[in-house]
Amino acid sequence: MQQGTIDHVQEGLGTAAEGGIPDFAEIVRAHQGMIFSLAYHFLRDRGLAEEMAQEVFLELHRHLGSIESSAHLVFWLRKVASRKCIDQNRRRSFWPKFRLDEIPEPEAKTRETDTLLSGALGKLVASLPEKPRMVVVLRYQEDLDPAEISELLDMPVATVKSHLRRSLDILRDKLARTVGEIAL
Amino acid sequence: MSYLEEDLKAALRRVEAPPDFTARVLERLAAPEAPKRNWWAELALLLRPPRLQWVALSVIAGTVIPIAGIHEREQRRMEGEMAKQQLVYAVRLAGSKLHHVQKKVFEISQTDRHL
Numbered sequence: 676m677q678q679g680t681i682d683h684v685q686e687g688l689g690t691a692a693e694g695g696i697p698d699f700a701e702i703v704r705a706h707q708g709m710i711f712s713l714a715y716h717f718l719r720d721r722g723l724a725e726e727m728a729q730e731v732f733l734e735l736h737r738h739l740g741s742i743e744s745s746a747h748l749v750f751w752l753r754k755v756a757s758r759k760c761i762d763q764n765r766r767r768s769f770w771p772k773f774r775l776d777e778i779p780e781p782e783a784k785t786r787e788t789d790t791l792l793s794g795a796l797g798k799l800v801a802s803l804p805e806k807p808r809m810v811v812v813l814r815y816q817e818d819l820d821p822a823e824i825s826e827l828l829d830m831p832v833a834t835v836k837s838h839l840r841r842s843l844d845i846l847r848d849k850l851a852r853t854v855g856e857i858a859l
Numbered sequence: 860m861s862y863l864e865e866d867l868k869a870a871l872r873r874v875e876a877p878p879d880f881t882a883r884v885l886e887r888l889a890a891p892e893a894p895k896r897n898w899w900a901e902l903a904l905l906l907r908p909p910r911l912q913w914v915a916l917s918v919i920a921g922t923v924i925p926i927a928g929i930h931e932r933e934q935r936r937m938e939g940e941m942a943k944q945q946l947v948y949a950v951r952l953a954g955s956k957l958h959h960v961q962k963k964v965f966e967i968s969q970t971d972r973h974l
Contacts, residue, residue: 699888703881711876725877732884796870815864816871847863 699739702748703732709749709817710756716812717760718767719801727763731756753817754827761805799849806830807838811846814839 710731714724734755735742742748800811806828813824821835828835877883905914 700881700885703884707876707880707884708873711880712871712873715874716871721877725880725883728876728880729884729887733887736888792866793870796866800867800871811867812871815867816873818868843861843863846867850863 699736702735706749706752707732710752712816713753713756713812714760716797716800716816717808718763719797723763723767727759728756730759750827753813757809757813757827761809764805795853796846796850799846799853802849803842803845807842810835810838811842 707728711724711728714727714731715721718724718727731752735748735752738751742751800808803811809828810824813819813827814821819827821832821839825832825835904910
């Protein structure tokens, strides 16, 4: 995020906490990409990702009073988004079929610019178990180090590192097979 | 950083949220929130007069139907048991009669041989 936007959001936090919707809109605009991307890379479903990201911002609106700074805001958003994504994925695994009226409308069309490799890698990441998947998304989308991820996901740093190492091994192995299949 | 990690960074780069995302969030904020479900209140509602009748009926039906089913099954089992006992008795009776007839035939054949 650019410094100008951060300052603007910082200013907005004060008035948004008092219930000012325009400032809240500024906060949403500044962070929607991060939260939508986290949800999309984790769930691999644009409709669900949008729904999830909206839920995160609605929850933020209810907790604005407890947000102390821009850094705290980013931390809070990432933490809540991670938790919600994992919860949503568990619900989806438990109830794999949705009722028709529960399926969100596809608001955004899939971008065609994904390269073959990126697309394949994204799908492989989505096939990882929940926690390692979130660790990988936070590490490579948000460029967070293991200590930051451990704080966000409430897990020991050693566990984060082990998830990363094992996930990379799994991805390397699966990618080799996938690329082999594509090449054939 | 390995090639795989570079590729992961590229694959997991941030994507744009839908263009009307903020508007949708604000729309949802402005919409009246659905009242939260209070399970105790809903349970208490069931005990009010018009619903209480249905609850009582359901409880009675839920109790009587299984009991009737169990009674019916027990009745059939007892009838089956009785029929089985009668059959065993009839077979035993037939067996003893047969034995008696065999004995008589044997005695007559022995008498004929002596004559």
